[in-house]
Amino acid sequence: MPEWLVEHGLGEDRAVLVERGTIIEARIDLPGVVRAGTLLPARLRRCGVPALAQAGAAEYLLPRGAGVLSEGAACTIEVTRETIPGPEAWKRPLAALADAGGPTEEPPSPARTLVFPAPTDELEGLGWSDLLEEARSGIVRFPGGELRLHLTPAMTLIDVDGTLPPLSLAKEAATAAARAIRRLGIGGSIGIDFPTVTGKAERQLVAAALDDALPKPFERTAVNGFGFLQLVRPRRRASLLEHAADRSGFEARALLRRAVQGSGVLTIRAYPGIVHWLETRPDLLALLARQRGGAVQLVAAPELKIGRAELA
Known part of the structure; x- marks a missing residue:
């Protein structure tokens, strides 16, 4: 189980x-x-569709509107999409008027x-570092081919390359893409560019392979004559790809995970952007020092690649 x-x-x-x-x-x-599924007291700032609500210092967009409520009315909203990191800061988190039955998503259980x-690092033993590498590189390999994942403002695009015959490659890629979408937590609009296969029956086999490997809910188009399929699945939080797009924060947090698994005085040599990210969060450095039982020193090393820090 x-x-x-x-x-x-x-x-x-x-x-x-x-x-x-x-x-x-x-x-x-x-x-x-604020996690998806959280219920918040709010005040309606704008009616119409979409509506806008204020909860504390944050604004939430209500894509379905606010029903019969008038501007300034108090309400309870449910967060339906968390804040997504990235360059499009104008995109507010999303919410909806709360259902009297409570939040629609519970925390993972059991x-x-x-x-x-x-x-013993149980998470690492399960391949956590490999998963982070898929997120940072956007490359997911499977027997006979690989997927290349790209973030765009409109959707996540998945390109397929490989050496298998077109139909075999497309079917294997469909299964691999479904698994990658789930593993990396990719939601929203997703486009997959399969190798072109001839005939409607063959294209249906490719789509069926995706359906078999990706749990519902999602909606999709058919594979068109150019090999392109689009699907949409719920997007409630940032994917690992979107976290990895913030390279300094992503790599710094991965570095902290490595650094805390030791004891005593520590010197961290890292790319200047990583060092700056850590220096602006002295609370994390203080906690790291307490957990290790020794002082932590940061050294900016421009010659190191952003994901290749040295611990000594």
């Missing part, structure tokens, strides 16, 4: 769904981000909280 494992780390929490020793779904939660740090 699949099991959720949760790890509370420095600067982020991590949750993975594991089945037969493989991570089949993963998410990263950052501090200060879940087992991992001891962290621990002598």
Whole structure:
């Protein structure tokens, strides 16, 4: 039976769904981000469709409007999409008027909280670093080919390359794409560019392979004559690809995960952007020093690549 494992780390929490020793779904939660499914007291700032509500210091867009409520009315909203990191800061988090029945999404359950740090790194043993590499590189390999994933403002695009015959490559890629979409937590609009296969029956086989491997809910088009299929699935939080697009924060938090699994005085040599990110969060550095039982020194090393820090 699949099991959720949760790890509370420095600067982020991590949750993975594991089945037969493989991570089949993963998410990263950052501090200060209001989780999807949270109910908040709010005040309506703008009517119409979409409406706009204020909850504390944050504004939430209500794509379906606010019904008969008038501007200034108090209401309870449910967060339906968390704040998505990235360059489009104007995109507000999304919400809807709360259903009297309560939130539509509960936390992952059943879940087992991992001891962290621990002598045995269970998450790493399941391939956590490999998953992060897929997110940062956008490359997911499968027998006979690979997927290349790209973020765009409109959708996540998945390109297929490989050496198998076109139909075999397309079917294998459909299964691999479905697994990658789930593993990396990709939601919203997704486009997959398969190798061109001839005939409607063959295109239906490719779509069926995707349907078999990707759990509902989602909606999709057929594979068109050029090999393109579009699907849409719920987008409630940032995908690992979107987290990785913030390279400094993504790599710095991964570095903290490595650094906390040790003891004593520590010197971190890292790309200047990583050092700057850490220097602007002295609370995390102080917590790291307390957990290690020794002082932590940062050294900017421009010659190092952004994901290749040295710990000594």
